[in-house]
Amino acid sequence: MLTAALSLAALSFFVSSSAAAQGEQVESRLEIGAAQIQQPGREARSALVLGGLRHHADSAMAAYIGGTITWARDSVAAAQAVAAVAWRPSPQSRWQLEAGGAGAAFALSQIGSAGNVSGWSRARYALSRNVGVLAGATAGYTVRGSEESPSTALEAGAWATAGPLVVELTAARARTRDSLLMAASRVYGKPGIGWLDVGDVALSASWGVGQLALELAQRWRTGLAGTDAAQAASSGAATWTMTSRTALVATVGRQLADPARGAPDATVASAVFRLTFGAGGPATPAGSEAAVTPMERGANLVVRIRAPIGARVEVAGSFSNWDPVPLDLRNGVWEARITVAPGRYRVAYRIDGGPWRAPGGLARLREFGGEVGLIVIP
Amino acid sequence: MNARFGLTVRAVAVACIVAGTAAAQEPRLLAIRDDATRELVRTFVEAARGRGTPTEPLISKALQGVAFKADAKRIEQALVRLDKHLRRSRELLGAQATTDEVAAGAEALGNGVPDGALRDLRRTADRRPAALRRPITVEIGVLTELVAKGVSPGKAGEMVRQLMARGATGTQLTELNAAVQQDVALGVSPAAALELRGKGVMSLLPPPISAAAAQRVP
Numbered sequence: 001m002l003t004a005a006l007s008l009a010a011l012s013f014f015v016s017s018s019a020a021a022q023g024e025q026v027e028s029r030l031e032i033g034a035a036q037i038q039q040p041g042r043e044a045r046s047a048l049v050l051g052g053l054r055h056h057a058d059s060a061m062a063a064y065i066g067g068t069i070t071w072a073r074d075s076v077a078a079a080q081a082v083a084a085v086a087w088r089p090s091p092q093s094r095w096q097l098e099a100g101g102a103g104a105a106f107a108l109s110q111i112g113s114a115g116n117v118s119g120w121s122r123a124r125y126a127l128s129r130n131v132g133v134l135a136g137a138t139a140g141y142t143v144r145g146s147e148e149s150p151s152t153a154l155e156a157g158a159w160a161t162a163g164p165l166v167v168e169l170t171a172a173r174a175r176t177r178d179s180l181l182m183a184a185s186r187v188y189g190k191p192g193i194g195w196l197d198v199g200d201v202a203l204s205a206s207w208g209v210g211q212l213a214l215e216l217a218q219r220w221r222t223g224l225a226g227t228d229a230a231q232a233a234s235s236g237a238a239t240w241t242m243t244s245r246t247a248l249v250a251t252v253g254r255q256l257a258d259p260a261r262g263a264p265d266a267t268v269a270s271a272v273f274r275l276t277f278g279a280g281g282p283a284t285p286a287g288s289e290a291a292v293t294p295m296e297r298g299a300n301l302v303v304r305i306r307a308p309i310g311a312r313v314e315v316a317g318s319f320s321n322w323d324p325v326p327l328d329l330r331n332g333v334w335e336a337r338i339t340v341a342p343g344r345y346r347v348a349y350r351i352d353g354g355p356w357r358a359p360g361g362l363a364r365l366r367e368f369g370g371e372v373g374l375i376v377i378p
Numbered sequence: 379m380n381a382r383f384g385l386t387v388r389a390v391a392v393a394c395i396v397a398g399t400a401a402a403q404e405p406r407l408l409a410i411r412d413d414a415t416r417e418l419v420r421t422f423v424e425a426a427r428g429r430g431t432p433t434e435p436l437i438s439k440a441l442q443g444v445a446f447k448a449d450a451k452r453i454e455q456a457l458v459r460l461d462k463h464l465r466r467s468r469e470l471l472g473a474q475a476t477t478d479e480v481a482a483g484a485e486a487l488g489n490g491v492p493d494g495a496l497r498d499l500r501r502t503a504d505r506r507p508a509a510l511r512r513p514i515t516v517e518i519g520v521l522t523e524l525v526a527k528g529v530s531p532g533k534a535g536e537m538v539r540q541l542m543a544r545g546a547t548g549t550q551l552t553e554l555n556a557a558v559q560q561d562v563a564l565g566v567s568p569a570a571a572l573e574l575r576g577k578g579v580m581s582l583l584p585p586p587i588s589a590a591a592a593q594r595v596p
Contacts, residue, residue, distance in 0.1 A: 292556075294549070318438045321406050322445040344482055344519045346442065356446055361559060363526035365489060368446035368456070374526060376519035376555065378548030 028054045031249070033272030035070065040186055040265055047072040049272060062086045064100075078106035096124040098136075104262060114144040116262030124159070130352075131160045134170070140260030142178050149178035151259040157202075161308075161352075165207045172200045173224065176259035185257035185265030190226040197224040200256070213239040221256050231256055231265075239274075247274040290347060290359035290373060298341040299377045303327070303359050305334040307351045316356070317347035317372075324350075346372040406437055415440070415450040422457045431464040432477040435484060463487040470496045482518035490525050491518075495535030502542045516548035520555045527558060528568035537576045544583040554579050 031051040038044040053066025067081045084100030099121040107113045122136030138153040157170030175195045176182065182189075182196050189196045204217040215237045223229035235253025242248065254267040287306030292299045305327060307313045313334040314324035320338075327334040327349075348356040348371060355371075358364035362373030404423060410416040419440040423433045439460050443453035467483030468475060470493055475483070483496050496518065503514045517538055524534035541551060554575050561571035 292552075316445055318442070321409070322438070322441040323409075324445070342516075343478065344485070344515065346438075361563070363523040363555075363559065365526055368443050368448040368452060370446045372442070374519070374523050376516055376523060376552055378516045378552050 028052070028277045029066075030275045030277075031068075031272045033249070033270055035251075035268055035270035037070075037072065038267045039184065045072040049270060051272075061088070078104060080104040080106075094126040094132075096126075098122040098124070102261060106262065114142055114262060116140060116142040118261045120260075122155075130162065131158070133158045134168075138174075138260045140262065142181070142259070142262040144178075144180060147180070149176060149181070149259070151176035151178060153260050165205065167203070167205045170200075170202045172202070174198050174200065174259060178259045178262070181257055181259055181262065181264055186231070187221075187223065187227065187229040187257065187265075189228070193226045195225075196227045196259075198222065198227055198229050199224050213241070217253070219256055233265075235268075245276045247276070248272070249274055288349060288357070288359045289361045290375070291361065292375060292377065294378075295339070298339060301336075301338045301340050301345075301347070301375065303336045303338070303347065303349060305349055305351070305359070307334050311351050312353065313349065313351050315347065315349045315359075318345050319347070340375075340377055342377045345375040345377070347375060348372045404433075404437060406441060409441060410444050412450060415444070415453055418450065418454055419457065422461055426461065426464065429465070431461075431468055432481045432484075434477070435460060435464060435481045459488060460484060466493070467496065471500050475500075476513050476515070478515045479513050479518065482515045482522070486518050486522040486525075489522050491521055491531050491535065495521065495531060495539075498535060498539050499542065502539050505543075506545075510545070514542070516551055517542055520551045523555050524558065524568070524572060527562055529558075529572050530569065533569055534572065537572055541576065541579060541583070544580060544585075546579060546583055550579055550582075 029052065031049070033049045035047045035049050036044055037047055048071050049068065050071075051066065051068040053064060055064045055066075056062070063083075063085045065081075065083045067079070069080075070078045080102060081104075082100060082102040084098065086096055086098040088096050099119070101119040102117070104116045105114070106116075118138065118140035120136060120138040122134055124132055124134045126132040133156070135154075135156045137155070138151075140151045142149045142151070151174065153172050153174040155170050155172035157168060159166065159168040161167075175197050177195055179189065179196060187196060187198065199222045200219055202217065202219040204215065206213065206215045217235050219233050221229050221231040221233075233254040233256045235251070235255060237249065237251040239250075240248045249272040250270070251272075252269045255263065255265065257263065257265045289304050291302045291304075293302065301319075303315050305313050305315075311334075313327040315327060315336045315338075316322050316324045319340050325336055325338070327336045329335075346365075347359060347362070349359055350356050355369070358371040358373035362375060364371050364373050404420070407416050407419055407423075410419060419436065422436050422440075426433045426436055436457055439456055440453055443456060448456075463484035464480060466487055467480045471479055471483050486496060487493070499514055499517055499521070503511065503517075521534055521538045524538070525531050538551070541554070546554075554572075557575045557578075558568065558571045561575065562568050566574075
């Protein structure tokens with residue numbers, strides 16, 4: 001069950017980051033792994049996790065559809081399907097709109113079988129290249145036996161980026177009639193109140209360099225309007241990209257109950273192997289390439305980089321006396337076209353003033369703490 | 379004009395002269411803001427100019443160091459190393475080598491290509507008929523790239539030498555290089571990729587041309 005909620009949390013990050021990616025990307029993922037799940041007051045359970053998704057992104061839109069099945073030895077199981085889309089009016093727009101829906105069926109050891117549908121929407125606005133704000137709403141409906149429980153949540157927050165680091169801070173107020181789920185999660189209301197109200201503050205950070213990506217999240221919860229809750233939970237995930245098609249994903253931590261999605265409070269540790277299929281897969285981990293087109297004398301060097309829309313992408317090399325040359329956004333991909341005479345050249349690119357890296361497709365050398373790619377033009 | 383004003387005027391004039399002189403010698407060095415680093419680079423460039431070794435690689439290396447935000451010490455270490463390789467490259471490639479060849483040779487030496495491989499390429503080039511002789515900058519550059527991709531220097535050097543001996547063009551060599559890169563990206567070992575692609579290019583080439591045969595060409 002936890003994996004269902006975790007996959008939604010991951011989805012939110014995945015879609016928002018994918019929508020920012022440039023160029024058309026189509027890929028499918030298959031994930032298989034194991035998890036250890038513990039709900040409050042219950043014994044820990046081992047579970048098998050099987051998931052899959054298909055993802056499409058171009059310069060203005062990212063869409064995602066996927067499913068996850070979690071199965072534990074004592075019949076505690078969850079199946080969830082999700083679909084989401086993120087859209088920008090134009091590649092240069094400061095606005096990003098996100099919406100998604102999920103349906104789930106699950107059997108929980110403490111509160112029985114249930115089903116849930118939920119939907120959410122969120123708007124992001126970039127105040128500058130590195131800072132933005134967001135606001136969103138979520139609604140969910142859980143059916144457990146004869147009991148039907150609606151839930152809603154409103155959230156607002158801000159995000160900031162610094163090189164490969166992305167930090168997001170949000171505050172949310174959630175209301176639910178799902179007293180059974182909340183009681184199983186140690187959240188109680190005063191006698192006679194119909195709705196349980198909680199306020200959440202969440203801080204998350206993600207960071208990716210090279211083959212490793214890390215995500216950390218912390219959430220604090222307080223009871224509101226007669227609801228008794230004072231909880232805090234931490235979680236983290238690490239993704240190690242082994243090759244362009246394989247990765248290992250490890251997750252550990254606690255999630256607080258998410259009534260809109262019918263997810264209970266639980267602590268989880270999971271390890272998942274991810275296999276990615278796609279149109280050739282990512283060209284390079286960094287999504288960059290350099291291509292040389294011969295001309296009558298010399299060549300046309302084209303450098304293409306996938307980077308966020310608001311990023312500052314530059315290329316430099318011996319051809320420019322190492323003066324950074326800004327790339328242009330063309331058809332959703334950052335691109336530089338440089339005419340070079342016959343000779344040997346070194347070339348490197350950087351995003352938002354970060355480390356210099358060699359474009360994909362070139363022999364590369366490490367120098368001065370960065371990378372350069374080598375080119376020979378006959 | 380009081381004494382202090384005169385001093386200021388002279389200081390500004392001296393600064394202009396110094397900057398103007400530096401710019402006249404190599405204006406790109408003015409992009410190096412740190413005075414000590416700029417002076418250091420200028421010293422290396424002047425020394426290379428005096429010896430007759432190429433100055434362009436030294437300037438480019440320094441500018442790269444500045445762009446990469448390397449400190450003065452790291453830039454100096456890189457220049458010392460490059461200067462040594464430029465001198466060695468000139469020795470190995472001979473006095474008749476072009477500045478581009480010497481620069482390519484220095485880069486090759488700096489990236490693990492052994493002395494013997496450079497010497498072999500020069501000898502092979504010198505055996506070409508006079509009508510077919512041309513600089514071997516591309517050959518050296520491709521050899522450097524192959525080694526950077528992980529091919530052993532011995533194997534890479536021998537393949538490039540053989541292709542040269544059979545008359546492979548610069549375009550054929552760079553295409554070979556690109557093909558090896560593609561194979562490596564697909565998971566083929568660099569050595570196996572070079573072996574496969576090298577034989578492919580070799581099969582397209584005519585038998586070695588002897589000097590006598592070349593002289594018969596009208």
